[in-house]
Amino acid sequence: MRKIAESTVRRLSLYLRFLEEFEEQGIETVSSEALAARGGTTSAQVRKDLSFFGSFGKRGLGYSVQELVQKLRGILGLGRTYRVAMIGAGKIGSALVQYRGFKQRGFEIVAIFDTDAAKVGRGWNGLTVQDARELESALRDQRVDIAVIVTPADSAQNVADRCVALGIKAVLNFAPVQLTVPDDVVVKTVNLALELETLSYALTNR
Amino acid sequence: MRKIAESTVRRLSLYLRFLEEFEEQGIETVSSEALAARGGTTSAQVRKDLSFFGSFGKRGLGYSVQELVQKLRGILGLGRTYRVAMIGAGKIGSALVQYRGFKQRGFEIVAIFDTDAAKVGRGWNGLTVQDARELESALRDQRVDIAVIVTPADSAQNVADRCVALGIKAVLNFAPVQLTVPDDVVVKTVNLALELETLSYALTNR
DNA sequence: GTTTGTGAAACGATTCACAGCT
DNA sequence: AGCTGTGAATCGTTTCACAAAC
Numbered sequence: 001m002r003k004i005a006e007s008t009v010r011r012l013s014l015y016l017r018f019l020e021e022f023e024e025q026g027i028e029t030v031s032s033e034a035l036a037a038r039g040g041t042t043s044a045q046v047r048k049d050l051s052f053f054g055s056f057g058k059r060g061l062g063y064s065v066q067e068l069v070q071k072l073r074g075i076l077g078l079g080r081t082y083r084v085a086m087i088g089a090g091k092i093g094s095a096l097v098q099y100r101g102f103k104q105r106g107f108e109i110v111a112i113f114d115t116d117a118a119k120v121g122r123g124w125n126g127l128t129v130q131d132a133r134e135l136e137s138a139l140r141d142q143r144v145d146i147a148v149i150v151t152p153a154d155s156a157q158n159v160a161d162r163c164v165a166l167g168i169k170a171v172l173n174f175a176p177v178q179l180t181v182p183d184d185v186v187v188k189t190v191n192l193a194l195e196l197e198t199l200s201y202a203l204t205n206r
Numbered sequence: 207m208r209k210i211a212e213s214t215v216r217r218l219s220l221y222l223r224f225l226e227e228f229e230e231q232g233i234e235t236v237s238s239e240a241l242a243a244r245g246g247t248t249s250a251q252v253r254k255d256l257s258f259f260g261s262f263g264k265r266g267l268g269y270s271v272q273e274l275v276q277k278l279r280g281i282l283g284l285g286r287t288y289r290v291a292m293i294g295a296g297k298i299g300s301a302l303v304q305y306r307g308f309k310q311r312g313f314e315i316v317a318i319f320d321t322d323a324a325k326v327g328r329g330w331n332g333l334t335v336q337d338a339r340e341l342e343s344a345l346r347d348q349r350v351d352i353a354v355i356v357t358p359a360d361s362a363q364n365v366a367d368r369c370v371a372l373g374i375k376a377v378l379n380f381a382p383v384q385l386t387v388p389d390d391v392v393v394k395t396v397n398l399a400l401e402l403e404t405l406s407y408a409l410t411n412r
Numbered sequence: 413g414t415t416t417g418t419g420a421a422a423c424g425a426t427t428c429a430c431a432g433c434t
Numbered sequence: 435a436g437c438t439g440t441g442a443a444t445c446g447t448t449t450c451a452c453a454a455a456c
Binding site: 261 | 413414415417418
Binding site: 004 | 210212215216218219220222223245246281282283284288296297298300301302304305307308311313351352375376378382384390392394396398399400401402403404405406407408409410411412
């Protein structure tokens with residue numbers, strides 16, 4: 001498939017969210033103009049984004065909300081469940097699990113690890129915290145699609161390497177470091193410090 | 207000041223982090239090439255990014271680590287403290303506070319609010335949780351630079367509006383909604399669902 | 413000889429504008 | 435008549451390449 005810009009994928013995600021709202025409200029048809037208005041973009045952008053994947057609309061009419069929801073779910077790969085292992089049993093992890101959208105969209109946490117002896121063995125959102133040193137033995141016989149890394153910065157790369165060795169192809173990283181992984185593994189890093197500094201820059205330069 | 211791309215600002219943040227590492231290691235001088243290697247970009251990119259703000263290097267030699275750290279701190283507005291109000295006393299907020307980089311970089315939480323009666327009055331990382339209905343009276347006589355919104359999606363816009371009315375010019379939003387604010391207010395939204403769906407897309411389309 | 417700073421070229425993303433379908 | 439789908443034009447960002455500084 002032709003390479004799609006990350007910005008496009010993010011907008012598709014947004015469109016999906018808005019379309020789901022429209023669906024709940026019983027709206028059956030939507031124009032690119034209406035979707036754009038809801039999402040803070042332009043109708044041309046909406047049409048261009050969708051056009052990379054096919055033509056889903058009817059000229060003169062717009063898009064069927066229901067149909068477009070389904071198409072977008074398919075495009076974004078949301079028609080299935082993803083098995084997630086979380087490494088680091090801290091606050092961010094808890095917040096993620098509590099976040100309804102997580103399970104709702106098919107992301108299911110199947111294992112949780114930590115190095116802290118005080119946490120190992122404890123219950124955690126219906127799972128038992130396992131010793132991070134046993135990552136390999138615990139995950140060897142279990143399919144895991146996504147690793148969420150919520151460890152301190154200095155152990156994140158080590159954890160990432162071990163996940164890669166286990167054959168995991170997607171990593172969501174909250175540690176404030178740049179992870180190095182092979183080309184066939186995809187990493188998304190959420191760096192809170194970076195977001196704060198973007199704000200601080202904006203506040204300063206006005 | 208000329209408009210600087212957000213991608214540039216984010217890279218400057220990264221450079222700063224790497225430079226601080228170099229500084230700790232006692233490295234005194236760094237080339238754009240070395241910085242680029244550490245940050246996964248190109249030397250031309252590094253030089254171009256810096257050139258928007260001045261010329262900080264010495265030809266044939268590179269950049270003084272110490273000097274560049276200081277320049278970048280200045281550019282990013284990190285030479286001061288930011289007073290932060292957090293609205294929503296949940297897990298994400300806790301995670302943020304515990305995150306060392308937060309205080310370290312001059313972001314100081316001065317107030318915390320929640321609507322949940324069970325939480326109001328409780329201690330929370332050295333602060334007392336206040337009733338969110340009293341946001342206005344509590345913040346009227348206090349300078350707040352940044353509001354962190356960690357409420358459920360359906361109250362986020364209301365909270366944002368009230369923060370704007372209080373004169374707050376920067377918002378870090380963790381609620382999974384698009385906030386609407388006046389032009390002179392800057393919003394950064396961290397949408398975890400979006401990050402997950404980017405991963406799911408990447409896993410699907412390979 | 414090395415490395416910066418920066419115009420110019422290349423590339424990529426967004427917006428325009430309109431032909432074509434309903 | 436209304437709205438999509440899409441080439442072409444525009445705009446913004448990254449990369450190239452080299453003269454200038456050390």
